[in-house]
Amino acid sequence: xxxxxxxxxxxxxxxxxxxxxxxxxxxxxxxxxxxxxxxxxxxxxxxxxxxxxxxxxxxxxxxxxxxxxxxxxxxxxxxxxxxxxxxxxxxxxxxxxxxxxxxxxxxxxxxxxxxxxxxxxxxxxxxxxxxxxxxxxxxxxxxxxxxxxxxxxxxxxxxxxxxxxxxxxxxxxxxxxxxxxxxxxxxxxxxxxxxxxxxxxxxxxxxxxxxxxxxxxxxxxxxxxxxxxxxxxxxxxxxxxxxxxxxxxxxxxxxxxxxxxxxxxxxxxxxxxxxxxxxxxxxxxxxxxxxxxxxxxxxxxxxxxxxxxxxxxxxxxxxxxxxxxxxxxxxxxxxxxxxxxxxxxxxxxxxxxxxxxxxxxxxxxxxxxxxxxxxxxxxxxxxxxxxxxxxxxxxxxxxxxxxxxxxxxxxxxxxxxxxxxxxxxx
Ligand code: HAM
Numbered sequence: 280x281x282x283x284x285x286x287x288x289x290x291x292x293x294x295x296x297x298x299x300x301x302x303x304x305x306x307x308x309x310x311x312x313x314x315x316x317x318x319x320x321x322x323x324x325x326x327x328x329x330x331x332x333x334x335x336x337x338x339x340x341x342x343x344x345x346x347x348x349x350x351x352x353x354x355x356x357x358x359x360x361x362x363x364x365x366x367x368x369x370x371x372x373x374x375x376x377x378x379x380x381x382x383x384x385x386x387x388x389x390x391x392x393x394x395x396x397x398x399x400x401x402x403x404x405x406x407x408x409x410x411x412x413x414x415x416x417x418x419x420x421x422x423x424x425x426x427x428x429x430x431x432x433x434x435x436x437x438x439x440x441x442x443x444x445x446x447x448x449x450x451x452x453x454x455x456x457x458x459x460x461x462x463x464x465x466x467x468x469x470x471x472x473x474x475x476x477x478x479x480x481x482x483x484x485x486x487x488x489x490x491x492x493x494x495x496x497x498x499x500x501x502x503x504x505x506x507x508x509x510x511x512x513x514x515x516x517x518x519x520x521x522x523x524x525x526x527x528x529x530x531x532x533x534x535x536x537x538x539x540x541x542x543x544x545x546x547x548x549x550x551x552x553x554x555x556x557x558x559x560x561x562x563x564x565x566x567x568x569x570x571x572x573x574x575x576x577x578x579x580x581x582x583x584x585x586x587x588x589x590x591x592x593x594x595x596x597x598x599x600x601x602x603x604x605x606x607x608x609x610x611x612x613x614x615x616x617x618x619x620x621x622x623x624x625x626x627x628x629x630x631x632x633x634x635x636x637x638x639x640x641x642x643x644x645x646x647x648x649x650x651x652x653x654x655x656x657x658x659x660x661x662x663x664x665x666x667x668x669x670x671x672x673x674x675x676x677x678x679x680x681x682x683x684x685x686x687x688x689x690x691x692x693x694x695x696x697x698x699x700x701x702x703x704x705x
Contacts, residue, residue: 289403334365336541409585422522439554562586611652615664
């Protein structure tokens with residue numbers, strides 16, 4: 280036998296059972312986004328590397344260490360997207376979407392790629408659901424993003440959630456805070472990990488995001504950004520807090536929250552599933568008022584978030600919530616004997632106009648077929664043999680009660696719809 284090939288480290292298959300839950304979650308996300316007035320956007324999975332270097336930020340771990348970057352056949356530097364925000368902004372500028380209105384509200388979902396060390400809730404190909412609001416500096420937009428993320432997660436059945444919120448200040452506050460942190464860390468460099476020595480050189484704020492215990496201990500003593508926020512930034516944060524608390528979001532201000540990407544200004548937030556005790560965020564985002572400019576557009580404030588599908592699915596499992604996907608099978612069509620296949624095929628065509636139908640492919644004994652029907656969870660089996668064909672009927676077997684009914688073939692769809700409706704009313 281030829282050697283088998285396995286999925287690559289850090290990637291995973293979403294098998295049918297799980298995929299139907301994922302689809303249900305994605306549908307819920309698309310539904311709530313539409314309720315909030317967002318429209319979907321789909322951007323390519325690979326982009327010019329420079330987009331992420333300038334967008335996600337040259338000093339971030341994501342760009343420095345985690346990008347899948349390669350040269351294509353023409354020697355262009357290409358990267359698999361590690362996140363979608365720079366891609367959405369690129370598309371916004373490339374297609375002059377600003378012409379569609381002062382504010383654009385977009386949502387997206389799809390795979391992202393980061394060459395990280397695989398671990399709990401950490402994959403190399405993972406999937407995000409996200410939104411971006413482009414074109415407003417308003418704190419109401421920040422609050423809407425936070426509330427949408429919260430309502431989505433609550434709506435699919437998660438509990439035990441906590442939202443952390445912070446402000447990284449405007450450009451001026453950030454420069455000032457960066458200076459403060461640099462001074463603070465300079466005295467404590469020997470207590471930081473090797474990576475953080477590098478981070479200290481590139482962008483000292485990155486040290487605040489380090490997951491190493493030794494660095495966390497140093498960071499715990501660092502000055503907090505709250506202490507140096509300018510008046511306008513303080514007001515902005517207070518407004519966000521005021522709005523968010525009206526929506527019953529269980530949040531707290533965490534003045535050490537910095538996020539791992541470079542583009543954030545003012546509001547940042549992350550949501551955690553406290554009850555599963557995992558300290559990975561389910562989702563996160565924030566305001567990014569410079570990114571559009573950094574990517575060659577006019578000054579355009581924006582805010583957004585992304586949430587991780589794998590982590591959401593794990594949290595649902597930990598909470599014992601089963602998001603029901605559409606995996607229901609209404610009818611299993613069981614032809615008896617080769618000559619019954621054309622009629623069975625025609626019946627499948629009719630029934631599939633409104634129902635989910637499995638048509639048997641092979642000439643198998645009826646009891647075997649019925650066993651398959653019950654394994655597939657079919658509600659009814661429609662049996663057709665030469666006798667049924669000559670009478671123009673189909674034998675419907677109720678797979679729960681075992682009762683059988685003779686139904687004219689022309690009435691089959693109506694009969695099944697009626698019975699399935701009765702089920703749903705019970
Ligand atoms: P992020 O915090 O890098 O933000 O990622 C958002 C979410 O993606 C995380 O909370 C997590 O659920 C998931 N995630 C990230 N890395 C992995 C991984 N290696 N394995 C599994 N899940 C992962 C962003 O990506 C920004 N684009 C969010 C944003 C949108 N900010 C403004 N607009």
